[in-house]
Amino acid sequence: MVMKRFFVIAVILGWCFAEGLAQSVTVAAQNGTINAGTAGSATFAVTTADIADGQTGTVHWFSDAAGTPSSTAPTGITASVSNVSGDAATVTMTATTAAAQGAYYFRVEIDGVQSDVATLTVSASTAGDTIIAPNVFTPNGDGINDIFEVRSNNGNRVSLQIFTRAGVLIYAIEAERCRWDGNSLSGLQMSTGVYFYTAEIVNSSPKISRSGSFHLFR
Numbered sequence: 001m002v003m004k005r006f007f008v009i010a011v012i013l014g015w016c017f018a019e020g021l022a023q024s025v026t027v028a029a030q031n032g033t034i035n036a037g038t039a040g041s042a043t044f045a046v047t048t049a050d051i052a053d054g055q056t057g058t059v060h061w062f063s064d065a066a067g068t069p070s071s072t073a074p075t076g077i078t079a080s081v082s083n084v085s086g087d088a089a090t091v092t093m094t095a096t097t098a099a100a101q102g103a104y105y106f107r108v109e110i111d112g113v114q115s116d117v118a119t120l121t122v123s124a125s126t127a128g129d130t131i132i133a134p135n136v137f138t139p140n141g142d143g144i145n146d147i148f149e150v151r152s153n154n155g156n157r158v159s160l161q162i163f164t165r166a167g168v169l170i171y172a173i174e175a176e177r178c179r180w181d182g183n184s185l186s187g188l189q190m191s192t193g194v195y196f197y198t199a200e201i202v203n204s205s206p207k208i209s210r211s212g213s214f215h216l217f218r
Helices: 002-019
Strands: 024-027 040-049 057-062 077-082 088-095 102-110 118-123 148-152 158-163 169-175 177-180 193-201 209-216
Touching: 024 102, 040 102, 040 118, 057 077, 057 088, 077 102, 088 102, 148 158, 148 193, 158 177, 169 177
Parallel strands: none
Antiparallel strands: 024 040, 040 088, 057 102, 077 088, 102 118, 148 177, 158 169, 158 193, 193 209
16 A cells, blocks of 8 residues: 555656756857858857757847847848757857957747857957057157057957066056056056067957067156
């Protein structure tokens, strides 16, 4: 009698567990690079749980990583969901030359279940791009050559770090025009001497970077 009761309970618990399986849609990291101003595509592998085969997938666009809804898709980018099965799917992002550099946020919805917010990155155009940096500047307040400026010749964003001879980081910035007035991050006026820098075009693929030294004269 006791064994029968245990068996019935086990069957009921098993049935409840099967019914309670949670559906989910998970988007993996971007596979492939899209450069701004260049037609191309990238894919995202999608893992699903308890989703029936043959379902239709939809991509929803958002304005930011927090999931603020966007009324329109990004210019020059189209999205499609394919190969939907019980445990997987594929998202393909196709870009035209109109796609601009930046991060684009989306969710994938399959069978009424949405993923977390995922990110498509369109990298900087690398066609003929270089980093421009001077080898000397004189921040003495006379209005002539007072700023050390590093930039891309195509106007792309650049990440810049400046170091002392001892390798101590004294300044860092990311901008279209990275400008340094000769003062450290803490506001200390740096003395005359040789300093070193590393610079990289943000989201460039293949990576475009430059490093070197320059003189500061006061």
